[in-house]
Amino acid sequence: MTAFLALLQRDTRLAIRIGGGALMGVLFFLIVVTLVPFAVGPDLAQLRRIGPAILWVGALLASLLTLDRLLAADHEDGSLDLLLMGTTPLELVVLTKAAAHWITSCLPLVIATPLLGLFLNLEPLAIGAVALTLLAGTPALTCIGLIGAALSVALRRGGLLLPLLVLPLTVPVLIFGVAASNAAIAGPTSFGAPFMILCALSLGSLVLGPFAAAAALRHGLE
Amino acid sequence: MALIDLANPTRFLSATARVLPWLAIATAIAFAVGLYLVWSAPDDYQQGATVKIMFIHVPNAWLAMAVWAVMSIASIGTLVWRHPLADVAAKAAVPLGAAFTFLALLTGSLWGRPMWGTYWVWDARLTSVLVLFLMYLGVLALSRTVDDPSRAGRAAAILTLVGAINLPIIKFSVDWWNTLHQPASVFRASGPAIDPSILTPLLVMALAFMLLFVTLHLAAMRNEILRRRVRTMWLMQAHAAS
Numbered sequence: 495m496t497a498f499l500a501l502l503q504r505d506t507r508l509a510i511r512i513g514g515g516a517l518m519g520v521l522f523f524l525i526v527v528t529l530v531p532f533a534v535g536p537d538l539a540q541l542r543r544i545g546p547a548i549l550w551v552g553a554l555l556a557s558l559l560t561l562d563r564l565l566a567a568d569h570e571d572g573s574l575d576l577l578l579m580g581t582t583p584l585e586l587v588v589l590t591k592a593a594a595h596w597i598t599s600c601l602p603l604v605i606a607t608p609l610l611g612l613f614l615n616l617e618p619l620a621i622g623a624v625a626l627t628l629l630a631g632t633p634a635l636t637c638i639g640l641i642g643a644a645l646s647v648a649l650r651r652g653g654l655l656l657p658l659l660v661l662p663l664t665v666p667v668l669i670f671g672v673a674a675s676n677a678a679i680a681g682p683t684s685f686g687a688p689f690m691i692l693c694a695l696s697l698g699s700l701v702l703g704p705f706a707a708a709a710a711l712r713h714g715l716e
Numbered sequence: 717m718a719l720i721d722l723a724n725p726t727r728f729l730s731a732t733a734r735v736l737p738w739l740a741i742a743t744a745i746a747f748a749v750g751l752y753l754v755w756s757a758p759d760d761y762q763q764g765a766t767v768k769i770m771f772i773h774v775p776n777a778w779l780a781m782a783v784w785a786v787m788s789i790a791s792i793g794t795l796v797w798r799h800p801l802a803d804v805a806a807k808a809a810v811p812l813g814a815a816f817t818f819l820a821l822l823t824g825s826l827w828g829r830p831m832w833g834t835y836w837v838w839d840a841r842l843t844s845v846l847v848l849f850l851m852y853l854g855v856l857a858l859s860r861t862v863d864d865p866s867r868a869g870r871a872a873a874i875l876t877l878v879g880a881i882n883l884p885i886i887k888f889s890v891d892w893w894n895t896l897h898q899p900a901s902v903f904r905a906s907g908p909a910i911d912p913s914i915l916t917p918l919l920v921m922a923l924a925f926m927l928l929f930v931t932l933h934l935a936a937m938r939n940e941i942l943r944r945r946v947r948t949m950w951l952m953q954a955h956a957a958s
Contacts, residue, residue: 641878645871649861658857659875662850663882666889706878713870
């Protein structure tokens with residue numbers, strides 16, 4: 495537990511301080527959401543209709559942006575080798591790093607959602623639904639991304655490869671995230687069912703992600 | 717070290733050298749019989765001659781999924797037993813699986829144009845096959861990025877197994893998404909139950925494509941083993957020169 499907290503604190507600090515790039519994701523999110531109206535036109539009714547989808551795609555891309563540094567920075571300065579040799583189980587180590595990444599990169603996206611929702615002319619209820627589904631769904635994005643980050647950590651062009659590996663796996667999260675948001679806004683289906691499945695996806699990838707990532711690190715860095 | 721690992725593949729090479737010509741002949745015969753049966757199969761009363769695309773399309777779609785299963789089994793062999801042949805088998809299967817998936821998409825699209833009036837619809841099956849294709853490309857890209865063959869093999873094996881767990885989930889969620897967005901109007905309820913006059917050529921063609929996969933897979937595995945030997949020789953040569 496001490497190791498968990500110490501690592502969480504270290505990673506969070508490193509991400510927030512200069513050069514950590516934690517807020518890059520939010521800025522990117524803001525820019526993506528700003529660009530969409532330029533592409534689809536400033537029609538407010540249309541923006542309201544596709545708003546949840548825009549926010550979800552923006553958050554998905556923004557959470558990818560910082561993933562390549564999740565393990566690569568530690569690999570470059572050698573601290574990942576220390577963690578590999580340490581007594582703390584590697585699964586717990588990567589889970590901690592994923593938690594730190596979620597706190598510094600995904601939680602800001604959830605917090606920024608209400609403001610961006612206003613840009614897209616969303617109702618308060620819709621904003622709440624999108625923020626809630628993002629809160630429930632982004633852990634899945636981080637844990638799936640963790641696998642990709644572990645696979646590509648030692649590669650020369652790992653950052654380019656990462657989205658290729660991760661994005662197809664995020665299809666279910668995107669589907670159920672947007673579906674739950676839309677169900678809360680317009681119906682006809684209930685909010686509960688897709689939201690529950692979204693939570694299940696998050697919990698499932700919370701289990702799968704650390705084990706697969708730890709296996710990838712063990713095999714990749716020996 | 718690397719040369720000791722090649723001991724078992726040597727036996728594989730000599731065994732496949734004997735088997736491959738026969739497999740190739742069997743494939744050619746199966747294709748000849750299958751294509752003849754397809755040629756003589758009756759046209760569909762609604763779809764006309766375009767129904768014959770099905771005899772190419774359906775076996776490819778089956779193989780697209782079967783090859784991922786082959787890769788998954790080989791990946792377990794790579795990760796659990798570190799079997800050098802399992803690694804080679806998984807790597808050799810990836811481009812073949814990607815090709816079959818691409819052919820399934822292409823023929824489906826060409827079939828869809830006269831039938832549905834469009835090359836592409838966001839139907840559940842098409843969409844999940846497209847995601848499958850993207851995942852094949854991801855594995856391909858990953859195994860082409862790492863220099864060391866055995867490390868590349870293990871990374872690709874982990875991604876393959878993660879994909880094997882995720883593909884049913886993706887399939888399920890795409891089905892769910894599709895029923896939410898549009899009622900199943902595009903796919904007619906698969907017409908009448910398949911008549912034996914259609915089913916027999918289809919099964920023969922499926923057998924032919926399966927034999928084609930086995931033949932190409934074994935040949936690709938041989939190539940991969942030889943490629944690795946060449947690589948080892950180069951490395952030894954470079955080592956000796958320095």
